[in-house]
Amino acid sequence: MPKIVHLREKCIGCAVCAEMQPNLWSMSKKDGKATLLHSTSKRNISVLPVDTLTHERTQVVAKACPVNIIKLS
Template structure:
């Protein structure tokens, strides 16, 4: 099963992930960084399995649009 991997600690808070896929991304009011909704923290990375409710194609587009390349789909 493919999954979204987010290196949150390196996020610059540009908001592009939230703008493109607001159903799974939120911007933290506390630190201004993106949060992967439902993502599980494992070894410093947030991981979210891609299920029927999440568009894998859109997730790949979001990963490509990230200016600091901290979103992976694999």
């Protein structure tokens, strides 16, 4: 199953992911960083298994991230 991996610790809070894909991302009011919704998190790395269509749509978001911390596998 395809996955989205978010390296949250390196997030700069630009919010491009939340603007492009609000169903998967939100901005934390606590620290201003992006949060991958419905994911499991361990050591500031969030992982979310997704369907193929969501995986394909997230490729555009990953490319738009200025610090390249959204990975797809």
